[in-house]
Amino acid sequence: MDNDRKSTVSSFYGGRRSGDALNTDFHLPPGAARPRGDSTSSFYGLDGAGNRYSRADPFDTPTAGYNQGSYVAPGRTEPVKGGGDEEAAWDVYADFNNAGPRYSTAFGMGDNGYRQVPSPTPYSPGSAGFTKGSAASVAGEQTLGGNVEMVTVPALGPEWKAEELRGMSKKAKREDKIENLSTKWKKWTRGETGLCGSYFTRRFTAWFAFGLCVAVALILAFTIPRVPSFSLNQAEPLSPATNPFNKTIPAEFSRSPANFSFPGLMQLQADTGSNYLPLTFKNIHGTVFDLTTERPVATGDTGHLTLPAHSLPVFNLNLNFTYAAVNDSDATWNNWYNACRNKAIYTNNERPAVQFRLVLDMNIVGLIGTKSASTQVNDAACPIELPLNSV
Numbered sequence: 001m002d003n004d005r006k007s008t009v010s011s012f013y014g015g016r017r018s019g020d021a022l023n024t025d026f027h028l029p030p031g032a033a034r035p036r037g038d039s040t041s042s043f044y045g046l047d048g049a050g051n052r053y054s055r056a057d058p059f060d061t062p063t064a065g066y067n068q069g070s071y072v073a074p075g076r077t078e079p080v081k082g083g084g085d086e087e088a089a090w091d092v093y094a095d096f097n098n099a100g101p102r103y104s105t106a107f108g109m110g111d112n113g114y115r116q117v118p119s120p121t122p123y124s125p126g127s128a129g130f131t132k133g134s135a136a137s138v139a140g141e142q143t144l145g146g147n148v149e150m151v152t153v154p155a156l157g158p159e160w161k162a163e164e165l166r167g168m169s170k171k172a173k174r175e176d177k178i179e180n181l182s183t184k185w186k187k188w189t190r191g192e193t194g195l196c197g198s199y200f201t202r203r204f205t206a207w208f209a210f211g212l213c214v215a216v217a218l219i220l221a222f223t224i225p226r227v228p229s230f231s232l233n234q235a236e237p238l239s240p241a242t243n244p245f246n247k248t249i250p251a252e253f254s255r256s257p258a259n260f261s262f263p264g265l266m267q268l269q270a271d272t273g274s275n276y277l278p279l280t281f282k283n284i285h286g287t288v289f290d291l292t293t294e295r296p297v298a299t300g301d302t303g304h305l306t307l308p309a310h311s312l313p314v315f316n317l318n319l320n321f322t323y324a325a326v327n328d329s330d331a332t333w334n335n336w337y338n339a340c341r342n343k344a345i346y347t348n349n350e351r352p353a354v355q356f357r358l359v360l361d362m363n364i365v366g367l368i369g370t371k372s373a374s375t376q377v378n379d380a381a382c383p384i385e386l387p388l389n390s391v
Contacts (some may be wrong), residue, residue: 225366226274227305228374232358233267238319239382241265245318251384253340258325258333262340264298264383266317266358275309282363286317291355291376295332297323321383340382341390352381 031242166172183230186191194201200208233239240246251262266286272279284305288298309311325333336354343349359374 004269024156083315184390185283195255222276225277225279225364227362227364227367227371227373228270228272228275228279229271230271230360230375232375232377233269237377238354238383239265239267240383241318242316251386253337253386253390255328257326258330259323260333260336260340261320261322262318262384264321266300266319268317268360269312269314269315270307272307272309272311272313278309279307280365281305281307284317284363285361286319287359287361288319288321289357289359290332290335291357291378292335293332295323297321297332297336297356308317336382341386342388344388351382351385354382356380 184193188195188202191202195205238362241249242265245265246263249261249263253260270279281302282304284302286298286300286302287296289296298319298321300317302315302317304316307315321336323332323336328334328337335352339352339354341351343351353380357376359372361371362371364371
């Protein structure tokens with residue numbers, strides 16, 4: 001045969017067949033029918049029984065002529081649609097998940113799916129990256145001639161977020177506290193919660209505050225002291241001082257320099273009818289002013305004093321009359337000098353009266369500040385009498 005008419009398929013002339021074990025045509029047992037399909041070449045057509053013949057094989061012997069078995073397939077050929085292979089289960093991952101038949105065993109390379117993990121390299125002194133006494137060094141020493149022991153390394157903690165870092169600051173805590181107080185206040189104003197659990201709700205608090213105000217008002221009405229009123233002895237507003245106060249201040253009048261000094265006593269009557277409790281004074285300070293010149297001429301103090309309630313008690317106010325002027329022509333000095341001279345000097349034995357205004361400054365226990373009261377006297381006798389030979 002000419003070279004140009006020869007088949008280029010090696011299997012046509014008895015050459016080496018394909019090495020693919022999955023596509024190899026195995027010998028059929030006697031009496032078995034060859035499966036119909038595309039196993040032989042369709043170049044020469046079919047016989048009456050439907051078998052393909054080759055001109056080179058007139059005795060009904062199938063030939064490998066132009067069939068797919070003459071070529072080396074790159075892999076397993078998928079079954080033809082409609083064939084019997086679709087009925088069988090097919091798993092392309094059978095070689096990897098050990099759940100089915102392993103097709104690679106056709107070449108004697110199959111196993112039971114077990115792969116042994118190589119043991120770690122035993123520790124040897126002087127290895128790079130390890131120092132004697134470290135945790136890895138101790139673990140390596142334990143692997144020599146024994147079982148492998150894994151060293152547990154604590155995992156790193158989670159990173160703090162910016163929101164979490166802000167929540168730990170004092171500013172954020174202060175803002176949260178203010179927000180919580182605002183929320184509680186809104187709930188209380190709506191009547192949803194109370195101040196102390198479920199007791200002090202808004203309605204209960206309103207009634208409680210009202211009752212408390214009434215109770216406080218009643219208590220204050222009976223306990224708060226009232227400023228009393230005072231009156232003088234109309235018959236004798238000023239009287240001589242008693243012992244020992246009359247001995248501490250001597251009576252004296254002088255023209256050059258113009259001055260005078262002498263003791264005196266004033267009786268006062270207080271009205272404590274508006275007080276329900278005894279009235280206590282820290283001090284009562286009295287000042288006497290000359291009514292014509294408005295110059296102060298006497299002062300006095302009572303000290304600590306307690307007066308009964310709902311009564312008209314009388315108490316004494318010791319006065320120290322003291323005044324100094326430039327000369328004896330001073331009006332204030334002349335008013336008091338003429339009122340205190342001896343009666344014998346005057347024809348009808350009547351001395352001129354003094355006119356003064358009394359101002360009382362009181363410090364009362366239970367009241368804030370200093371309370372004041374005043375009264376005026378137009379006809380009062382001098383508490384002392386000078387001798388006839390006095391200046």
